[in-house]
Amino acid sequence: MIIRKKYLFYILAITSSFIAAAVTAIDSYVGGQPAFKYDPWAFAFSLFFVGAIITMIITMVLSIPLRGSSLGAKLLDPSFKRIRFVQKKEIKTHLIAGIMNAINTIGYCAIISQVQDPSVILSFSQIVILYLLLMESITDKDVPTLVEVQSSVIVTFGAILASISLTGEFLLVPILIVFLVVNPTWAIFSIYQRKLKLMKIRNRPNDSLNIRFWNVVFSCLFTAIILFFYDFFFSQQHLVSGVLSSLDPHYFILLAATMGTTFISYVLYIRALGMWKASVNNAIRASTIIFAIPFSLLMLHLGLLTEFSTDPVMLVIKIMGMILIVMGIVSFALTLVKAYIFITVKPGYRLKDTMNKLWDIRGVSHVTVTGGKYDFIVKVSTRTLLKGYERIIRRLDEIDGIKKYHWESVLKDWEKI
Amino acid sequence: MISAYILIMIQPGKTDKAIKEMRRIDNVAKISIIAGEYDIVVRAQVKNLEELLAVTDDIQMIEGVTKTTTQIIEKEISLQ
Structure with a gap:
């Protein structure tokens, strides 16, 4: 599938x-x-x-x-x-x-x-x-x-609020x-x-x-x-x-x-x-x-648990915590940019050296050496296009062996499970 | 095991239908819709070149596919 x-x-x-x-x-x-x-x-x-x-x-x-x-x-x-x-x-x-x-x-x-x-x-x-x-x-x-840090902080504080009990x-x-x-x-x-x-x-x-x-x-x-x-x-x-x-x-x-x-x-x-x-x-x-x-x-209903706080203040705090958790998770899901970069290299440069330089770039998740029109197909993930430019494109420009590259943003993808 | 990227160009307006048919092809491991020179990238995982030929053949038979470029993977480093 x-x-x-x-x-x-x-x-x-x-x-x-x-x-x-x-x-x-x-x-x-x-x-x-x-x-x-x-x-x-x-x-x-x-x-x-x-x-x-x-x-x-x-x-x-x-x-x-x-x-x-x-x-x-x-x-x-x-x-x-x-x-x-x-x-x-x-x-x-x-x-x-x-x-x-x-x-x-x-x-x-x-x-x-x-x-x-x-x-x-x-x-x-x-x-x-x-x-x-x-x-x-x-x-x-x-x-x-920054988005990851923000989302993580939102989830963390949400989780603390949702799990806290003032009786301890x-x-x-x-x-x-x-x-x-x-x-x-x-x-x-x-x-x-x-x-x-x-x-x-x-x-x-x-x-x-x-x-x-x-x-x-x-x-x-x-x-x-x-x-x-x-x-x-x-x-x-x-x-x-x-x-x-x-x-x-x-x-x-x-x-x-x-x-x-x-x-x-x-x-x-x-x-x-x-x-x-x-x-x-x-x-x-x-x-x-x-x-x-x-x-x-369910445990309370079955009589396996005896305590469950129904204090309105605690319930409000817990609901606030839960909303924060959901918001944090959703913001993680909606902020990821993925792209393929198709690269051709100049003659006289070892593919292995260029491959290692590409792999050292932050955000690169796959580097493949391919036979055909392109020498490399690189897959990258970044939280924003700006970061993609600053962290990936600028670094690509610094690699000597690269003759030409072009960036193709992924709009939607499917994978076999 | 041989892996390859198949870069595909599609006629405008035929992408969704083409994707639907590609999802049914055996040995297709991944499909991405992309924005740029190409419209779709398919990653195929096959046992031999014969099977790769069958995958590209199936893709070329899909209505709306105007061009395919196959890039066989010789070496790979990945996080997954």
């Missing part, structure tokens, strides 16, 4: 957020179980431990061949073939993503264990979008434009944990998941199912190591308690339900990460806060 790439990206990112909202509701129920309520550390380990098992089972089922490809390729990610071992080139990236996910989860547990109602504090984790913008401007060749306490140490542990580790985790998705494995695009499976395995491993040392130095039993709770059939089923649903949410999120920057993905992920409302109401 050929559909518009922009639509595919938003379908993936928003569906992932919707499922993540369902996960949040299931998590709050599972986390409230007697074994986990007063031991969030054991809960974190149990999630990854049972998660690794259930993720492996799901990935194996999705590896079943089906009409020339696999069940997983038909349902979730066309790049998926079957469950496989981590490749050598992926190991370092997987290790970093795994350790970041583990530290992030531990940080989250540390907050829960210190504050009774962590919603005031955790709403600041939405600032991760701004961390990502900063990191991407340092590590990627794609410096954020405002304590310094948990806030510091959010800013110094939870946000940086999530930002690095997102960037490394994107790196993995952009890798080519055996000449095929990397698939999000194996990326997620191995991430859960590495996160489980690192969480176990961190908890082992924590228990050892502070004479605690969190790791043992986590293992024992995981083996209890009742808890196993609940944990498997939450991690199985999380798996689908993450697979779609990782696919979306392969299509656009981590900051934009996380901005759209903020819509989870909006989707969480119907799930919270």
Whole structure:
């Protein structure tokens, strides 16, 4: 099927957020179980431990061949073939993503264990979008434009307003944990998941199912190591308690339900990460806060949740936050200019050198050497035509080997999924 | 796997119908409407040159297509 790439990206990112909202509701129920309520550390380990098992089972089922490809390729990610071992080139990236996910989860547990109602504090984790913008401007060749910064700030503040609860306490140490542990580790985790998705494995695009499976395995491993040392130095039993709770059939089923649903949410999120920057993905992920409302109401109706604020002031603040989130996401979607540049080169210049110079230009997403009328076809993305001129055309003029080029703006495009 | 860009010129007023037909062609990975010398860029992904010929042939059979220029990709660097 050929559909518009922009639509595919938003379908993936928003569906992932919707499922993540369902996960949040299931998590709050599972986390409230007697074994986990007063031991969030054991809960974190149990999630990854049972998660690794259930993720492996799901990935194996999705590896079943089906009409020339696999069940997983038909349902979730066309790049998926079957469950496989981590490749050598992926190991370092997987290790970093795994350790970041583990530290992030531990940080989250540390907050829960210190504050009774962590919603005031955790709403600041939405600032991760701004961390990502900063990191991407340092590590990627794609410096954020003013529109991206504006949209991100709108989404971030919207998300804080929409998720805040005035019933919680405002304590310094948990806030510091959010800013110094939870946000940086999530930002690095997102960037490394994107790196993995952009890798080519055996000449095929990397698939999000194996990326997620191995991430859960590495996160489980690192969480176990961190908890082992924590228990050892502070004479605690969190790791043992986590293992024992995981083996209890009742808890196993609940944990498997939450991690199985999380798996689908993450697979779609990782696919979306392969299509656009981590900051934009996380901005759209903020819509989870909006989707969480119907799930919270459902849980309330079923008697699985007991508290839901109906204070008019809080509702107005939350609605304002939601409007800001939607406005920010829409402004991301409407401000992207894409173009092809067709280039012919002068004789006497090596194509490889010109190719590298073209690739170094900010905003260039594809450089192809082609045989035919043109020597290069370059694809670029920019937020405004002015930036396209300043950042791309001026740099093209500086490359000696280029004889002639012409810019062809993309008005609309479709892509095979 | 061979990838190629097919640059297409279209008669005015026939673009939407042509796009509709191009979306049905096998081995077409991407279609972009562009503004400039050409009207449409198609990216084809095929196993061999025989299949590429079939794609260009199918495109040339579409009503309104006046000219096609095929650029075979020899090397590529991309973010995705």
